[in-house]
Amino acid sequence: xxTYNTLSEVQSDLYSNTINCVALTQSYINRIKLxxxxxxxxxxxxxxxxxxxxxxxxxxKNARAGKLxxxxxxxxxxxxxxxHKVSASSKILEGFESLYSATVVERILAEDGIIIGRTNCDExxxxxxxxxxxxxxxxxxxxxxxxxxxxxxxxxxxxxxDLCLAALGTDTxxxxxxxxxxxxxxxxxxxxxxVSRHGAIAYASSFDQIGPITKNIDxxxxxxxxxxxxxxxxxxxxxxxxxxxxxELTANSLLPSGTAAKKYRVAVLNNCIESSGLxxxxxxxxxxxxxxxxxxxxxxxxxxxPYLDYLVPSYYVLTTAEASSNLARYAGITYGYRSxxxxxxxxxxxxxxxxxxxxxxxxxxxxxxxGFGTEVKRRIMLGTFVLSSGYYDAYYSKGQKVRRIIKNKTxxxxxxxxxxxLPTTPGTAFEFGQxxxxxxxxxxxxxxxxxxxxxxxxAISLPLGKHSNGLPFGIQLMAKSFxxxxxxxxxxxxxxxx
Numbered sequence: 001x002x003t004y005n006t007l008s009e010v011q012s013d014l015y016s017n018t019i020n021c022v023a024l025t026q027s028y029i030n031r032i033k034l035x036x037x038x039x040x041x042x043x044x045x046x047x048x049x050x051x052x053x054x055x056x057x058x059x060x061k062n063a064r065a066g067k068l069x070x071x072x073x074x075x076x077x078x079x080x081x082x083x084h085k086v087s088a089s090s091k092i093l094e095g096f097e098s099l100y101s102a103t104v105v106e107r108i109l110a111e112d113g114i115i116i117g118r119t120n121c122d123e124x125x126x127x128x129x130x131x132x133x134x135x136x137x138x139x140x141x142x143x144x145x146x147x148x149x150x151x152x153x154x155x156x157x158x159x160x161x162d163l164c165l166a167a168l169g170t171d172t173x174x175x176x177x178x179x180x181x182x183x184x185x186x187x188x189x190x191x192x193x194x195v196s197r198h199g200a201i202a203y204a205s206s207f208d209q210i211g212p213i214t215k216n217i218d219x220x221x222x223x224x225x226x227x228x229x230x231x232x233x234x235x236x237x238x239x240x241x242x243x244x245x246x247x248e249l250t251a252n253s254l255l256p257s258g259t260a261a262k263k264y265r266v267a268v269l270n271n272c273i274e275s276s277g278l279x280x281x282x283x284x285x286x287x288x289x290x291x292x293x294x295x296x297x298x299x300x301x302x303x304x305x306p307y308l309d310y311l312v313p314s315y316y317v318l319t320t321a322e323a324s325s326n327l328a329r330y331a332g333i334t335y336g337y338r339s340x341x342x343x344x345x346x347x348x349x350x351x352x353x354x355x356x357x358x359x360x361x362x363x364x365x366x367x368x369x370x371g372f373g374t375e376v377k378r379r380i381m382l383g384t385f386v387l388s389s390g391y392y393d394a395y396y397s398k399g400q401k402v403r404r405i406i407k408n409k410t411x412x413x414x415x416x417x418x419x420x421x422l423p424t425t426p427g428t429a430f431e432f433g434q435x436x437x438x439x440x441x442x443x444x445x446x447x448x449x450x451x452x453x454x455x456x457x458x459a460i461s462l463p464l465g466k467h468s469n470g471l472p473f474g475i476q477l478m479a480k481s482f483x484x485x486x487x488x489x490x491x492x493x494x495x496x497x498x
Contacts, residue, residue, distance in 0.1 A: 066111035092371030102199020119154030149179030174449025177461035184472030192456035196231035204319035317399035324383030332367025339366035424474035
């Protein structure tokens with residue numbers, strides 16, 4: 001079967017009876033099996049996906065199919081799907097089956113999307129390389145010696161390698177946009193509160209957002225249209241009406257001549273493009289885009305953002321604090337992995353070397369020590385430290401104040417500009433093991449993406465660059481709160497003409 005790049009292509013063939021959903025879904029299942037070495041999927045939902053495809057074919061025949069009919073979608077392994085396993089790529093949840101579906105899953109199924117499986121990710125979404133999964137690393141399809149990015153690396157690889165048409169990821173500090181950049185696909189982090197987090201396993205609740213990874217802007221817009229909106233199960237979701245993103249995208253982006261329907265004001269953060277850590281080819285590509293935008297009558301100005309060096313420290317202080325609280329529920333008592341004696345220890349070959357858990361407190365300690373991976377334990381310990389007596393004001397409280405300063409400055413910039421243009425990542429995908437031994441070097445991979453999460457603003461990574469090393473890279477845009485419609489329209493303009 002041919003490779004599809006847009007849902008419109010799929011639906012054109014479906015409605016002309018050139019293909020059907022069952023054959024389409026089976027072709028993706030076959031591709032996943034052929035590309036199992038990429039380790040993008042932890043599980044393929046073959047039975048339920050085919051059953052759903054049969055139902056969608058019947059709906060198409062009766063002219064009752066939903067908006068997403070024919071869209072085969074993967075979900076990150078921290079998004080719940082009733083009756084299916086979900087583990088957040090952690091041993092501590094290995095074998096756990098969800099009792100309910102995330103709101104985004106229910107909305108996709110209601111519009112006849114076909115969920116094909118769950119994708120590998122960094123454990124509990126903590127990582128920038130997908131090297132932290134308890135079930136093995138994911139390989140970048142452009143160069144299998146390189147990381148795919150994280151934490152939604154499996155979802156980005158699944159789309160980039162044509163193992164599905166689209167995927168859902170979660171973005172806490174760049175976990176959709178960074179792997180999208182490394183894999184050459186579109187990755188959108190919505191405004192905080194635009195999409196329900198109900199059914200997403202929490203890392204840092206005031207930062208996490210679910211968003212789409214796609215090959216194009218049209219499919220991202222349609223997915224956003226489906227998954228957005230208020231939800232009685234998530235009190236942090238906005239009750240503001242959801243725009244018709246897919247129709248507004250067409251109306252707002254291009255004139256028949258192919259030029260922009262309006263002129264935009266774009267800010268470029270000087271501290272980002274002049275950063276010593278930014279790859280020279282990425283900087284060159286950004287300058288090319290700036291030059292073309294100006295030539296077409298848009299206003300592009302370099303503005304000062306003096307807080308670049310505070311982004312990563314404040315982000316990790318605050319997110320690890322929230323993680324230490326959120327992950328306290330994994331205690332080996334109610335669900336998930338429980339250590340009862342030495343034979344259950346995941347890291348010990350000789351069970352006789354480990355004492356039997358003789359108390360409830362020991363069950364907690366052993367279960368968490370054995371069930372969590374190194375990076376997750378590092379972040380729990382850091383978060384517990386910054387929340388501890390004597391350090392709360394010095395770290396957590398100060399981190400919250402810095403967050404407000406960053407938010408205020410970013411909003412101030414966006415009062416005068418439609419968008420902020422910046423790199424998605426400092427460089428292209430790096431080789432496995434290159435940064436994993438140095439947590440600080442790994443954390444600095446998030447330097448250009450965490451601002452959107454700290455401020456709660458929408459941001460998107462667009463696959464607009466190809467490095468001389470053969471790897472893709474993304475260019476990032478950030479917009480005002482709930483300005484996804486404008487962000488998607490401008491992104492379509494850039495994807496079409498730049």
